[in-house]
Amino acid sequence: MARVNMEAIVNELDENFTKVLKAVVDEVAPENNTDAREIMRVFRMRLERGFEHWEHVRENCIDAGY
Numbered sequence: 001m002a003r004v005n006m007e008a009i010v011n012e013l014d015e016n017f018t019k020v021l022k023a024v025v026d027e028v029a030p031e032n033n034t035d036a037r038e039i040m041r042v043f044r045m046r047l048e049r050g051f052e053h054w055e056h057v058r059e060n061c062i063d064a065g066y
Helices: 006-012 014-028 036-050
Strands: 002-005 054-057
Touching: 002 006, 006 014, 006 036, 014 036
Parallel strands: none
Antiparallel strands: 002 054
């Protein structure tokens, strides 16, 4: 199995994650006007609590040769 650094992945994709999470909240709760940065802050906090620093994933989930 391969390992991925969850924090590093979120940091690398921060802008994309922020946009996607905001779009999800807007779709699920259109009346909600929470700032995208606040959504991302809470996401990061929950991610830290819910995952180990390094998570194991199957080899078919990564492309190390890219």
